[in-house]
Amino acid sequence: MDNVASVTKKLQEVVGDVADIQAPKGAAVFTATTSRTVTRLAVAGATLAAFLMTIVIFFVTLMQVRERAREIGTLKAIGASDGGVTVEVLTEAIALTILGGLVALIFFKILGETITGPVFTFGITPFLPSHYQPLVQSLSVSNEISASGLGGLVLIAFVASVVGSAYGLWQVVRLSPLEAMKHE
Amino acid sequence: MSEKETLIELKDVAKHYKKGGEVVKAVDGINQKIPTTGMVAIVGPSGSGKSTLLHMIGAMDRPTRGEVRVAGRVLNGLAEKDLTRFRRATVGFVFQTFNLIPNLTALENVSLPMEFNNVPKDERLQRAKSLLERLGLGKRFKHRPNELSGGEMQRGAIARALANDPPLILADEPTGNLDSQAGQMIYELLKEISKERTVVVVTHAEALAQLADKVLHIRDGRLQMT
Numbered sequence: 001m002d003n004v005a006s007v008t009k010k011l012q013e014v015v016g017d018v019a020d021i022q023a024p025k026g027a028a029v030f031t032a033t034t035s036r037t038v039t040r041l042a043v044a045g046a047t048l049a050a051f052l053m054t055i056v057i058f059f060v061t062l063m064q065v066r067e068r069a070r071e072i073g074t075l076k077a078i079g080a081s082d083g084g085v086t087v088e089v090l091t092e093a094i095a096l097t098i099l100g101g102l103v104a105l106i107f108f109k110i111l112g113e114t115i116t117g118p119v120f121t122f123g124i125t126p127f128l129p130s131h132y133q134p135l136v137q138s139l140s141v142s143n144e145i146s147a148s149g150l151g152g153l154v155l156i157a158f159v160a161s162v163v164g165s166a167y168g169l170w171q172v173v174r175l176s177p178l179e180a181m182k183h184e
Numbered sequence: 185m186s187e188k189e190t191l192i193e194l195k196d197v198a199k200h201y202k203k204g205g206e207v208v209k210a211v212d213g214i215n216q217k218i219p220t221t222g223m224v225a226i227v228g229p230s231g232s233g234k235s236t237l238l239h240m241i242g243a244m245d246r247p248t249r250g251e252v253r254v255a256g257r258v259l260n261g262l263a264e265k266d267l268t269r270f271r272r273a274t275v276g277f278v279f280q281t282f283n284l285i286p287n288l289t290a291l292e293n294v295s296l297p298m299e300f301n302n303v304p305k306d307e308r309l310q311r312a313k314s315l316l317e318r319l320g321l322g323k324r325f326k327h328r329p330n331e332l333s334g335g336e337m338q339r340g341a342i343a344r345a346l347a348n349d350p351p352l353i354l355a356d357e358p359t360g361n362l363d364s365q366a367g368q369m370i371y372e373l374l375k376e377i378s379k380e381r382t383v384v385v386v387t388h389a390e391a392l393a394q395l396a397d398k399v400l401h402i403r404d405g406r407l408q409m410t
Contacts, residue, residue, distance in 0.1 A: 074283040077244060078344065079272025079300040081265070177271075178244045181283075 020129075041123070054156055058164035061093045065168025066183075072172050073180030082173045090165050097161035101154060108145070191351060191382045192218035192241055197250035198405075199236050210236040212405035213250070218398070220351065223378035225396035226386045233405040234386040235356055241384060242275045242354045243267045255351055272301055276345025278355035278374075282337040284329040290316060290340045291325040297347040308347075315343040319373065335366030342373060353377060355385045359392060371395055 004023045011021045022030065065072075068089070075085050172180050199211040211233040218224050226234045239245040240252050243259050252259045255274050262270065271277075276297075284293045291312050298308035316322060319339040329337055338358060345353050355374060359367035371392045374383050378397070385392060393399050401408040 070283070071285055074279075074285070075296075076268065077242075077271060077277050077283075078297045079268060079348070080296075081268050081300070084300065176244060178239055 050153060050156055053153075054160040057097060057157055057160035058167075061097070061161045061164030062168040064093065065089055065165055065172060069172045069175075069183035070181050073175070073177045073183070076173075076177035076180060085173055086166075086169050089169055090162065093161045093165035094158065097157050098154075101157050105145075105150070189219050190217050191220045191255060192216070192384075193251075193253040194237075194241075195251040195253070197237070197240060197247045197252055199233070199240060199245065200248045209405045211240070211247070214402075214405075214407055216400065216407065218382060218384065220382060221378065221380065222397040223375055223383045223385065223395065224398045224400060225393040226384065226400045226402060227388070227393050228402035228408075232402045234402050236405075237402065238354050238356055238384060238386050241352075242277060243270050244277075272297065273348060274350050274352055276348070276350045276353045278338070278341050278345050278353065278358045280357035280360040282329070282334075282341045282361070284337055284340055284344070286329050289326050289328055290321055290332065290343075293329070293340060294343045294347055297344060301348050303348075312343070312347065315346055316340070319343050333366070334362050335369060338362060338366070338370055339373065342370070342377070346377070351381050353381060353383045355383065355387075357386055357388065359387070359389055367392075 008021045008023065015021070072085055072089070075088075076082070080088075172183060175183060194214050194216045197211060197214045198209070200207055200209050202208070214237060226237060228234050236245065240247050240259075241254060243254075243262070247260060250260075254270075257270060257274075259267065259270065277283075284290075285296065288296070291309070294312035294315055295308045298311065303311070313322075313325065316325060319342060321336060321339055321343065324332060324336060324340070327336075329340070332340065338361075342353075342358075345355075353374070358374065359370050362370065367389065368391070371389075372395075374385060374392075375395050377383055385396065387393055
């Protein structure tokens with residue numbers, strides 16, 4: 001194996017640019033590097049998606065509470081305590097978030113593989129030499145999600161919905177019933 | 185009028201606030217006693233302070249001066265929690281825009297104040313049904329507000345106001361969003377209710393004011409002598 005470099009060079013001269021000539025070590029390094037890059041891209045994508053999900057859930061729950069200001073004012077006028085209103089609205093927000101998460105998970109399970117495969121293929125092929133495209137297209141992407149990953153996402157969604165709703169509630173509940181009913 | 189016969193007593197009640205650097209005197213020094221039964225109409229032009237006065241009587245707003253005494257309690261100094269308890273037990277509100285909770289059925293809407301008052305579930309359902317039947321909504325238990333007509337929604341709101349059997353019903357323009365036929369029905373209903381408790385109504389409707397046992401004319405935040 002001492003003359004790998006010279007053998008590679010001679011083979012390259014014979015086959016030209018039609019193919020890369022790689023020794024097992026070089027192939028292993030290439031595979032490991034590609035794998036690491038893909039993993040990093042996936043983690044970055046997932047982090048961005050989780051961040052966007054947090055922002056969306058925060059603002060959706062915040063707007064939901066603000067839109068219900070008149071209803072909250074009415075509840076206070078007819079005798080609901082601030083604590084009662086808070087528990088009621090928070091429970092609804094959390095239940096809706098969990099329901100939304102379950103629906104998203106079902107969609108991911110049904111359509112995940114169909115969607116992530118092409119996204120992965122189209123995302124990576126422009127950065128590779130053309131003769132690697134068949135290899136990339138033959139790769140399959142799993143739509144499995146680990147228990148800890150799922151738990152983490154549920155926790156983030158839960159916190160975002162609680163914080164968004166609580167912030168909206170803090171803005172509305174401290175008002176008098178009359179002010180809450182007029183609140184825009 | 186003796187203290188026993190008086191449900192509401194207003195002593196020099198005023199509500200002033202600043203708007204654009206100017207002091208607005210929404211209500212300015214009102215003195216009045218209102219008895220434990222009967223219907224009182226508060227009438228006056230828009231912006232005269234009718235609703236502000238009603239809100240202060242119902243512990244929805246605080247006066248900047250004077251004393252509001254309802255059912256033996258001075259409301260001025262009460263903490264928010266106590267005002268909530270007071271509203272729950274003593275006042276039933278009827279709003280111009282009905283303000284029923286949109287995702288609850290008529291039955292659930294009427295049950296709600298009793299739920300806040302810790303009435304057991306069976307009892308509150310029975311009472312809510314009985315009130316809805318009494319107000320002609322016996323076939324509308326399961327209907328949500330968007331499935332009811334304006335008159336039906338307002339009758340539902342009156343049933344909700346009566347849920348905890350309060351001694352005082354406050355109605356702010358209760359027929360303002362209704363046609364004349366539905367409005368007439370609401371007038372008669374409020375009049376009937378006032379036989380056993382106090383009903384205070386803010387209104388522009390002459391017909392409703394004529395049904396009242398007492399009419400308070402208000403202009404620029406002050407009661408007018410008639």
